[in-house]
């Protein structure tokens with residue numbers, strides 16, 4: 398169903414889904430200018446970071462220009478105004494992810510910091526020598542390294558759920574490793590390296606039955622599909638604003654209130670205290686206890702504007718749009734000899750991220766030719782080196798779609814693949 402979005406979003410049902418990606422491009426200033434080669438910019442790297450719509454850029458500029466002061470401390474109009482806008486963004490985030498209360502929303506810098514916060518605060522309080530933690534081979538390094546550090550420090554064991562040949566979590570291995578009694582399972586809802594969508598609600602249920610808490614890394618899912626922490630049933634959720642049209646420097650940790658309440662601070666200093674004496678300090682309540690120092694005020698307000706933009710489009714529509722682009726691109730790439738696609742075949746379990754390799758051509762060379770064609774993709778290990786190891790690859794080329802992409806971008810992708818093969822004599 399087409400939505401009637403609030404201004405300033407431009408939609409029209411001429412694209413493959415509920416709105417036209419081509420029309421939405423008009424909202425993103427980055428698409429106004431041609432590339433160095435004089436080509437139309439075909440941006441297929443949303444998984445790394447997304448472009449910003451004018452509404453977000455203007456909200457950020459407006460916050461700095463007219464509503465900026467430090468928050469939670471000024472007894473004057475401007476500070477009260479900034480505080481109201483900052484806290485309003487917190488409420489918007491809570492609504493966006495279905496959190497029962499905005500008090501469960503902690504502003505952090507990014508998903509990496511959110512995961513580290515849990516590893517430091519929850520982990521160092523709740524893990525003892527001999528305990529187990531579980532993550533998966535499918536994760537971004539941000540959801541591996543903090544757990545490696547934690548378990549090494551505490552003397553606990555870290556295990557990894559294996560992945561299948563087509564890039565899904567091996568559910569038998571998951572069940573077997575849950576039976577070992579891990580205290581926490583940390584997993585991504587969507588893999589940044591392969592695009593796999595994990596059934597996080599089902600997995601959370603399995604983990605809870607086994608007595609494990611669940612942290613969902615939503616860095617690649619929150620920007621692209623409806624998220625509801627109550628429906629997932631998880632205990633913690635991490636996301637980054639910059640991947641969902643928002644500014645960089647702002648991210649979210651959501652945690653169940655009783656868990657956050659029981660966790661000690663991660664960083665200490667101003668804002669996170671109620672009282673300080675020379676003998677000690679009394680800490681503030683959540684979420685402020687986890688927000689030491691001056692936060693990213695305008696960036697939080699910008700994230701609120703990004704959420705308004707996404708909400709106006711409808712996250713179901715965003716998901717449907719990307720699903721159609723995925724199906725088209727997956728099929729088109731499959732028809733080109735010499736292209737190996739990674740990840741699940743099924744559009745229900747594959748987000749708008751396609752990792753692929755071209756026979757005999759290094760992904761860095763692929764990305765270089767693509768750049769010449771105006772097509773921006775990521776080439777490398779995608780901060781998921783264990784995934785590369787699993788498939789015995791040094792790197793892949795990754796094309797990731799978002800709401801401003803359309804079928805012309807899919808055509809540009811396949812044209813760029815053919816151009817690359819031609820350059821390298823394929």
Ligand code: PLP
Nearest residue numbers: 507508509537539585589616637
């Ligand atoms: N988790 C996943 C699945 C990601 O794709 C990323 C970034 O690409 C991160 C975590 C880390 O995000 P950030 O660098 O914004 O902290």
